[in-house]
Amino acid sequence: MKIFNFKLTIFLISIIFGVVFSFPSLMQTDYGKKVNLGLDLQGGLHMLLGVNTEEAVASKLKSIATAIKYFSDDEELLIDGLTVNDNSIYFSILDSDEIAKMDKMLKEIKGLDIAKEDLEYKVSLSSEEIVKTKEYSVVQAVETIRNRLDQFGLSEPTVIRQGDSDIVVQLPGIKTAQDEKAARDLISKAAKLELMAVDEDRMDRVYQMTSKEATAFGDVILEDTNDSNKKYLVKEIPILDGSQIVDAQVAFSQSNQPIINFTLNSAGARIFGDFTAKSVGKRLAIVLDGKVYSAPNINERIGGGSGQISGGFTVQEAGNVAIALRSGALLASVNLLEKRSVGPSLGADSIKASMIALVSGTILIFLFMIFYYRRAGIIANIALLANVFILLAVIALFGATLTLPGMAGIILTLGMAIDANVIINERIREVLRTGASVHKAIEDGYSNAIRAIMDGNITTFLVAIVLYAYGSGAIKGFAVTISIGILTSMLTSILGTHGIYQAIMSKIAKDKNNKKWFGVA
Template identity: 40%
Template sequence: MVYFAKWKVILVLLVCALGIIYAAPNLLSREQVVSWSEELPGWLPVRQVNLGLDLRGGSHLLLEVDYRAVITERMESLVDTLRGELRAADVGYTDLGLRGADGVGLTLTDPATADQVREIVLGLDPTFDVQIEDGQVTVRFSQAAVEQLRDSAISQSIEIVRRRIDELGTNEPNIQRQGESRILVQLPGVDDPERVKDLLGQTARLTFHLLDENTSLSQALSGNVPAGSEVLPGNEVGPDGEPLRQYVVRRRVMVSGETLVDAQPTFQQGQPVVSFRFDSVGASRFGDVTSENVNRQLAIVLDERVISAPVIRGAILGGSGVIEGSFTVEQANDLALLLRAGALPAPLTVLEERTVGPGLGADSIEAGAIASVIGLVGVLIFMVIAYGLFGVFANIALLFNLALLIAVLSALQATLTLPGIAGIVLTMGMAVDANVLIFERIREEMASGRSPISAIDAGFSRALTTIIDSNLTTLIAAILLFALGSGPVKGFAVTLALGILTSMFTAIMVTRLIVVTWLRRTRPKAIPI
């Protein structure tokens, strides 16, 4: 164990040097790093440890996904589909419509057609639960199908929320599912939480509809809305918050925003607009709609509001177009962002909102730094008092361990939270455990009459198994904390696990390299331990 191959010496020195280089940017402010990164060579590391919400400040949002809206939408679609299927099958019925928010009902004119109706419904979707009694038909999703729709809506919502947050350029957002139908969003460094809420609160479902030219707005507002049409408000509102204009729109979706592949803010005649582009399927459908409805108005609807309703002057075959709507530059940017990220499958409601100020974060950083310094100094003093020169060797290795830990956190762009700082403080205390085991073993070997070289060799070799066992059990605990925990618990687990790995390296390799180098140069007759 006292022999060190040259390649091992080079490897240890190289790892320690890289640790110092990658940890160095954290000694500077973020502003200094940004300015220096423009002047320094591109190969030099400039990444710093990302600070979590409790250290940097930012926004904490708890959102609820209204997945039942997905079920209601599916049932509304079923009403239209079922009407066509029953007519095609020549099945008599009355009173077809929604039964609550999660069911569809109808009354059969001939109860003998019950089995035929059941077959038609299950042919549309085998997950439906069909109840027929005395000619009364009720269709609902089975419990398993409801759970599947819920989980799908939550997963899609998390992905869409993540895309929208990423478009904002937020570093290291924490977005995760919480409970049955909630999403936790933590955004470190966000200084405009209201804009984030507006972006996340919009479903951003874009559809294109034709206006109902056979029904005037006054007729529709008086209650004479024909089947297949609806009244939708315009995008512009007055000082009282009421829409300035309303439209009678056909319910049928001519083209859906699901086929959009890109949306960008731009300018047209000096006004902010949003240009959009469809994929091949959407472009074909958009071309057909515009070519078949020249001189008719096409309503562009976003979340049940008509953004604009331009007149189709001719066929648009290129698969691209422009959305006008008296936007500001920020509104055009936000709309383009929403369309690029995609529509939410269900509405989101903000249940809880907390804002952590940067002042509180600075106080947390200062308190954590003080705790870390006190813990580090305490360990350094103890090791020198307990083991003398060998304690100094262990302290040098401990400083390298701290540099390596910070370097790994910076390179991985891990998020450091207040519990993460607690993990670093704990790691510093645990980092000397391996050295304590080694040094105590060396003492025992010296007491039994071994020579310095033999005692050091035995101390390192015989303590190695114990060191691996003790650190491995702690590492398993850290992995379980990360896998089963959330938020702050994961931050603690990350720093603890990385600290275990770096402390094992410094104790087994760095300390041994220092001791072996000292031993070869001084060739002592006794060990000062």
């Protein structure tokens, strides 16, 4: 009797795979990949954030104004009154012969509405570009927040868009007020770095000047990050912004204070080098999120495209700012609209209830299959047990997050898996009733049953794909477990049990007791 066959070998390898890779999750060992529990199972923080999309429009206009200023300086064009006001950029060009150069430069920037009267320019974003900018600000916020949380070290954060400008953030495992505050600060920090020239000519008057007066000179008044009474008068149009940053790392100064070293890309390094060469003896304000962290004197041209931010950081604050700078600044700030803390006790109750349903459902299935199909029921139960191990192993290896709907999906998968064996056993019994041999009954039974099984599983799999594509976080968890469960159940219920029957075919035929093997009267 040939015991091992191709199908049985694959089935046994699958069982070993399932047991080995599901063991760390089942036994909660210190090694190996484990199934990540979602917010509803282990507790954590749920937040609804709103993106201020109007700020993204203003930020883009300021970036365009920065480009205009650099182009003018680089090409030695004389412009005057460069300001950003009322969602438009205003400036005038002093030499009419240079208009062609400026027009050519502006035409290279897509999505602009340009109004020109003599030497006066008014540059605005087109209505289509405003819509695109707002849309992109939300998409960028989702990606930026997700990157920050990944670098922060939180396992399996959920960051998804909701509606036009809202974002849902779920952070499983956040249990202490300190962790919650650190996560909220990291998410909400705009991390908008700007290098801005100090207006040395009017700096002495900053304490007597109003914001309106500063605007008239193309300036803005900013506070010092450590002393709100200390003011700086800086040029409104920045020299550089955080979009040119390629890296930011925490370091320590000679006095052992945490600082942040940042590195600019090639374009930023060139702009930085050109500006410092022309501004020796003046000051450069390093501004982060609208506050001045330092304003060092420029003693010589600074090449290499690197800089330093110091401002009385703690080590944790410096680390969070460095993460925010590396992951990119938010184009628009975000507001906390709703916050819910999910306690671990609720998750424990959910896990307990789900495990009761899983275990009791499995026991009832086992008893029914053995009672109704006898030894064929035992074979189906072996396949069902293997299906559970393989399913947990795949979820753990892929790093998927198991939520309460996901556990419901696992329980539903058990029903679908045993349904396939019921169909197979009934088809075998039908052929046996005609008086056919055991070999023919088993082979015909699988051949006849596989069509119905494949039809049901394929349609369910397609529905699961749609649920994953268009559903929210909870629905996605359900769709993932159902999809994996369909594939594993087809492996165990069709290929696995067929391999077992082929291995013991001669023994079943020798017994000549169909009732003992298949429950046939």
